[in-house]
Amino acid sequence: MSYPIVQQRPLDPSQKRGWLGLRGRARESGELPKPAAHQVLVYRVNGHYVVDNAERALNSEDVVEASHVSVVDMTRNAEVMVQLGIPSKDADQFTMQVTFVCTVSNPAVVVREGMTDAQAMLRAYLKSHNRIFELGLAHKLDDVNEVRRNVNAQVKAFATVKPPVMPGIDIEVRSVEVLTPAGLAEFERKRTQQQRQHRLVAEQQGFDQARELDQDEHTQLRSTKQQRHDLSREAERKDFDRYQRREDRLELNELSEAIRNDPQRVLLLAWEQGLLGPVEMAERMSAEARRVEDNAREDRAAELEHKRAMERAQLEQSTEDRRWRRDIEQQQLLWRREDESFRREDVRQQRQIKLEVIRELGKHGYLDMTNLDPNRLVDELTTKDDAPQVGPADETPALPSAADVDLEDDEDDEDTGVREEDAG
Template sequence: MRPYPIAAQSVLRPVSRRGLRRRTRTEYELLFPAAHEVLVYRVHGDFVLDDGALGANDRTVLDATHVSLVDLSVDKPLEVDLRVSACDGGMFTVRVMFRCTVTDPVAVVRDGRSNAAVPLAAHLGSLSGIPALGHRLTVDEVGPARARLGAEIAELLDRNPPAEPGMRITVSSVAIQPPAEVTTSESGRRALRRDSAFAGESDDFEHALALRTVEHEYELWSKRRRLSSSIDDETLRRKRELAEVEAGTVRWLADQIGENPERALILALVREELSPADLTERLLDHRQAVDRHQAEREKKRWSETVELRRRHLDVLEAMVNRGVVDTVGVDPEVMDTVFGNLFESLRAALVTTATAELPAAGPAEAGESTVDEVHSVDMEK
C-alpha cells in the first residue's frame, strides 16, 4: 500500500549537455501523475507545482533536484491505531478512521508529511484523556463499554482536532478493538455456543430424520400390503375368470363331441395328448367295436323277428287244427294269400338268421339248409 499523502519521491541528478543535443531527462527519472495526483519539483530551494504540463526538457524539470508525487484525493480514508492500557495490565486498541484531503501540495512537501498516519498516531497519543479512559476499565469490561468509549474518544477528538500543514482532516469513526485474549475467549465461547446449538439442531434433525424414516417405512409397508392385497385379489379374479373360461370350453367341447368318441380322440390329438399312431390304432379299435355292436344288435333284431313269426305260425297252426278258419267264412283264396305271405316272411327271416349264425358255412349250403327247413315246416302245416 502506498504512503499518503506523498505517494512517491525521487532525487533528480543534474542533466549535462551531450554534444550538440539539447538537455533532457529520461523517462526513468521522471514520475508520471494520475488524474488525482500532482508533481512538486524542488528547484534552487523553491517548490514548483506541476499538474503534468511540464515536459522532460523543460528548464524547471532540468534544474530540479527533487520531485514528489502528491495524492489529491478528496476525503481519503486513513486508519490509525492506538494501543491503550487497561487497569488490570491488559491492552486494547483504539482505531480511528480519518478523512483527509490535501489543500496545499507545496506545504505538504515542504513540511515532509510523506505519511500522515505517523503524526496522526502521535496526536492520538498526546491526548491525555484516552489513557485515562483505559485506566478506569479492566480488559473484560472493555467489550461491553466499547460504544461508550468510542463516543467519549470521538468527543475528545472533536475538542482537539488534528492539524497538519496543507491538509484538511476530520474524524470519520472511532472503534474499540478488544484485546486478543478477550477476542479469543469470546470466539471460543461463541464457538461453544455454536457447537451446542449445532449439536441440538443435529439431535433434532436426527430425531426428525428417524421419525421420518419410520413414517416412510410404515408408508412403504402399507403400500406394499395394499399392493399385495390388490395383486392377490386380481390373481383370484383372474383364476375365477380362467376357471369359468375353462368350464365354458369344457361345456362347448362336450356339446361338440356329444357321444362321438372319434371327435374326443381327434381333440386329444390336437391337444397333443395322443400321437398320430395312437389315434389311428384307437380309431380302428373303436370302429371294430362299433361294427361288432351293430352286428350283435342286427342279430338280436332278426332273432326277435324269427321268434315273432314262429309265434304267429303257431297261432295259425292252432287255428287250423281247431277248424277256426273254416268257420270264419273267409274266402279260401284270401286265406291262402295270407298264409303264403306269412310263410315267405318267416322263410326270409330264417335265411338271414341262419346266415348270421353259420359264418363258416358256404352260402349255398346255408341257403339250402334254410330252404329245406322252410319246406319241411310248410309240408307239416
C-alpha cells in the first residue's frame, strides 16, 4: 500500500436529488472512499484543499463542490524502509537498508504537493549523497562489519547536515543497517556445515581412536590437541566479535553525543567525512556564528522590551493612583459643602419657626404680659448663627424673609397701641 496518500479519486459534478431536483445537490455514499480510523479525506474544492475527518455530511457545500478526493494515512511514526545497493571491491554489492519514521502533519499540503510515494522520494534523497556509494569500494564482502560502521556514521551525518524534507510530513532517521550479503551468508552457512561435519568426523575419529587406543595412542593424543586448538580459536573469535560490537556502540554513542550538543562539531564531522568542501565549510561556520550572535541580540532586545513594558506599567499605575486620590478628595470636598448647606438650611428653618412663634405671641398680646423686648428678640434671632464652617468661598449670606419684616411691623403697631391706651 502506498504512503502517505493511500487512494485518490476524481469526482463527477454532483446531481440534484428528488423529484425535479427539489431536494438540492448531494453525493451518494458510493462516490466517496471509506477511510480507516487512522486516515482522513482531503477534498479539492475550487483550487483549495479541505480536510475532512469523516464529519462532513454528503450534502455539505465542500463535499458537493469537490472535484477530487484523496485518502491520507495519518499513522504516527509510520516506518518507511529504503534499500540501496553499495558496490564492493569484489564486483558484488552490499545492501544498505535505512528505516525512516514519518508522521503526516498537514494532510492538505501532502495532497497539494503530490506526496504519493514517500519511499521513492526518500530513496532519491539517499541517492543524492554520492559519498555513500563509495564506502564499499575498498572492502570485500567479508568486511561487512567495517562497511556497516562507515555507512552508519555517513548516513547519520548526512541526515544531520541535510535532513530529509517532504512538505507536510515530519521525517526522522530511525536506523541504518547493512544486510549480510547473500553470497557471504551462503558461504558462512557452508562453512558452518563443514565445521559441523568436521566436528562429527573428529568425534567419529575420537570414537575410533578410543576404540583403537591400544593400536594408535599417539594419533589419538594429536587429535585431542587439535580439537582443543580449534575450540580455543573459536572462543577467541567470539571474544573478538564481542569486543568489535562494543567498540561500534561506543563510537556511535560518541558520534550521537557530538551531534546533539555541538553544531560546529557536526560541521567538522561532515567536513572530515567529505560532505563539505573548505569554502562551504567556512560559509557554514560563519552562518552558525551569525546565528548565535542573532539569537543573543534577540534575547537582549526581548529583555529590554520587557523592562520597558514593566516601566510603562508602573508609570500607568502611578498615574491611575494619583487620579483616584484626586477624585476622592474632590468627592469629600463636595460632601462637606453639601453638609454645610444642609446645616445652614436647618438653622434658617429653626430661626423662621422661632420668629413665627414670637409673631403669634405678639398678635395675641402675650408679649405685653412679660418683660421681653420683642425687637431685641427679633434682632438676636436674625443675627445669631453658629461658628464659621468650612464651605465654598463664593457662598452668599441668606436674605431676611418676608415673615421677619411683617413681624417687626406688627410689633411696632402693638407698641403704638399700648402707648395710645395709656395716654387715654
